Amino acid sequence: MSTKIVVKNREITYAEAISEALMQVMEKDEDVFVMGLGVTDYKGIFGTTVDLYKRFGSERVIETPASENALTGIAVGAAAFGKRPVFIHARNDFMFLALDQMINNASKWKYMYGGKSKVPFVVRGIVGKGWGQGPTHSQSLQSVFLHFPGLYVAMPSTPYDAKGILTYMLSSDVPSVMIEHRTLYNNKGVVPEELFDIEPGRARLLSKGKDITIVATSLMVQEAYKAYLALEKMGIELEVIDPRFLNPLDEDTIIRSVEKTGRLIVADTSWIRCGFSSEISSLVAEKAFKSLKAPIKRIGVVDCPSPVSKSLEDDFYPTYKTIFLESCKLLNKKPDLELIKDPIIDSFTGPY
Amino acid sequence: GGMIPVAVGAALSYSMNKQSRIAVVFLGDAAVEEGAFLESVNFAMLKKLPVLFVCENNLFSTHTHIKYRQPESSVYGRIKGFGLISEAIDGNDSLKVYEIAGKLISDARSGKGPAFMECFTYRHREHVGPDFDYQNPYRTKEEVESWIQKCPIKRLQEYLLKENIFSLKNVDEEKQKINKEIDAAMDFAHNSKWPSSDELLKYVY
Numbered sequence: 236m237s238t239k240i241v242v243k244n245r246e247i248t249y250a251e252a253i254s255e256a257l258m259q260v261m262e263k264d265e266d267v268f269v270m271g272l273g274v275t276d277y278k279g280i281f282g283t284t285v286d287l288y289k290r291f292g293s294e295r296v297i298e299t300p301a302s303e304n305a306l307t308g309i310a311v312g313a314a315a316f317g318k319r320p321v322f323i324h325a326r327n328d329f330m331f332l333a334l335d336q337m338i339n340n341a342s343k344w345k346y347m348y349g350g351k352s353k354v355p356f357v358v359r360g361i362v363g364k365g366w367g368q369g370p371t372h373s374q375s376l377q378s379v380f381l382h383f384p385g386l387y388v389a390m391p392s393t394p395y396d397a398k399g400i401l402t403y404m405l406s407s408d409v410p411s412v413m414i415e416h417r418t419l420y421n422n423k424g425v426v427p428e429e430l431f432d433i434e435p436g437r438a439r440l441l442s443k444g445k446d447i448t449i450v451a452t453s454l455m456v457q458e459a460y461k462a463y464l465a466l467e468k469m470g471i472e473l474e475v476i477d478p479r480f481l482n483p484l485d486e487d488t489i490i491r492s493v494e495k496t497g498r499l500i501v502a503d504t505s506w507i508r509c510g511f512s513s514e515i516s517s518l519v520a521e522k523a524f525k526s527l528k529a530p531i532k533r534i535g536v537v538d539c540p541s542p543v544s545k546s547l548e549d550d551f552y553p554t555y556k557t558i559f560l561e562s563c564k565l566l567n568k569k570p571d572l573e574l575i576k577d578p579i580i581d582s583f584t585g586p587y
Numbered sequence: 588g589g590m591i592p593v594a595v596g597a598a599l600s601y602s603m604n605k606q607s608r609i610a611v612v613f614l615g616d617a618a619v620e621e622g623a624f625l626e627s628v629n630f631a632m633l634k635k636l637p638v639l640f641v642c643e644n645n646l647f648s649t650h651t652h653i654k655y656r657q658p659e660s661s662v663y664g665r666i667k668g669f670g671l672i673s674e675a676i677d678g679n680d681s682l683k684v685y686e687i688a689g690k691l692i693s694d695a696r697s698g699k700g701p702a703f704m705e706c707f708t709y710r711h712r713e714h715v716g717p718d719f720d721y722q723n724p725y726r727t728k729e730e731v732e733s734w735i736q737k738c739p740i741k742r743l744q745e746y747l748l749k750e751n752i753f754s755l756k757n758v759d760e761e762k763q764k765i766n767k768e769i770d771a772a773m774d775f776a777h778n779s780k781w782p783s784s785d786e787l788l789k790y791v792y
Contacts, residue, residue, distance in 0.1 A: 268603070294603070300626070300629055300630060300633065302622075302623075302626030302627075302629065304622060304623045304626060305591070305592040305595070305622075305623040305626030305627045305629075305630060306626070306630065307592070308591070308593050308595070308596060308623060308627070309592045309593070309595045309596035309630060310596060311596055312592065312593035312595060312597040312598075312599065312610075313596040313597070313599050314596070315596070316596070318599075318600045318603065335589060335623075336589065336592065339589055340589055340593065345790045345791075345792070346789075349790060384791050385791055387792075
């Protein structure tokens with residue numbers, strides 16, 4: 236479903252974009268339904284299911300017991316028998332309980348049944364950050380889902396992408412995971428009023444530059460862009476790429492960019508060890524080796540569980556300043572610290 | 588036990604689509620130890636879903652007897668205590684299975700909700716493979732042979748002959764039919780080619 240997009244000047248938040256995608260698709264397709272812990276409570280998954288519950292009630296917005304394991308299997312069964320469930324987890328961390336069903340069943344189902352049955356379901360998981368979320372409420376599981384064949388995985392960084400990607404997943408027959416960052420929820424952006432989708436395998440280029448390619452996911456996309464703006468003042472050009480869909484991945488855009496710049500930074504929301512950033516690094520080392528002028532740099536969180544204390548959280552999470560400094564290092568240029576002297580002000584002001 | 592919730596999901600789809608279908612899931616005595624089983628029961632009861640859980644209790648989880656895995660109480664008793672409609676029967680009595688399953692299935696179809704059947708039975712041969720394994724220490728030849736005496740097919744045959752529903756000639760005919768079907772399946776398997784390499788990547792997505 237590729238339509239010509241007419242973008243009117245209407246701005247809505249990331250959360251509103253998600254709610255709108257679900258609302259518009261659920262109006263059209265009566266097989267789509269939502270399930271999860273807290274989907275019908277007054278918070279409605281940070282506002283993304285409140286309107287759905289008002290409109291569709293408990294027949295299609297199903298509050299579930301605390302049984303993520305079986306419930307994911309229930310979603311698999313419902314999907315295999317013609318429905319299109321959307322399972323929502325208020326935190327990625329709870330998805331660990333769902334892994335048996337997501338990976339042993341959903342991702343392999345179509346393959347195991349020789350194409351005779353499929354699991355067209357969508358799992359949404361939110362990433363917590365800051366505010367003392369701590370080790371078990373702030374993880375980001377994209378690397379886990381990417382490792383096993385059979386699942387589509389996306390991490391939208393803008394309201395536009397959130398609506399487009401979710402809309403695509405809701406009509407796709409491939410079991411899909413959408414990982415949403417809580418910190419992006421209040422960000423506003425232009426989003427078409429009509430339904431539209433974003434097909435996988437098409438990365439978004441935020442800036443063109445000749446010096447360094449940076450592939451960034453989710454929250455790190457806005458950090459990469461801030462770094463790009465600061466580095467511009469030093470005459471350093473960053474080419475910022477947001478893959479959006481991590482699987483299927485738009486390899487071409489990334490490879491072509493590195494063939495131009497010769498340098499790569501990958502900035503991800505999770506740990507670098509065995510992470511998405513390591514995957515992109517290997518891919519580029521394999522496919523664009525001759526173009527590389529410098530070693531590839533992976534940026535992620537520090538190699539420890541997420542701390543609770545604010546001062547340690549500040550040490551734990553990379554920001555545009557991290558990207559700025561690493562970029563200067565890559566080019567052997569002395570960083571102009573004036574450009575990154577402002578204190579970091581969290582764009583997300585809560586409440587959680 | 589991975590399929591137990593999937594059956595509940597199928598039942599959920601029937602319920603949402605207002606179809607009068609029911610889902611039946613077969614599980615072993617060890618599957619009730621998985622958290623996902625009780626989670627499935629909880630949800631099926633909550634939503635009154637048309638699903639029948641059939642537990643084939645053959646006493647063994649691979650090679651470990653149930654007495655090492657569960658507290659000393661009946662599976663059926665514990666599930667009944669949870670509040671689920673439950674029955675426990677001789678799983679090797681085909682007619683009894685037919686009778687009780689029939690009742691629970693029609694109850695589920697008419698909206699009475701989920702139910703559980705514990706069927707006592709036994710595995711004659713090894714966990715995987717065609718041989719007997721009573722040379723291994725986990726069970727005795729005597730135990731295996733005592734259960735073979737209670738074979739459901741043997742008992743059903745005795746009943747059908749006694750009631751003159753079947754004659755010995757009928758029994759022979761049935762056996763021949765079955766053997767033909769098995770032979771045909773074996774021939775098909777032996778004569779089929781191995782899948783070609785291009786099949787490896789089919790249906791991944």
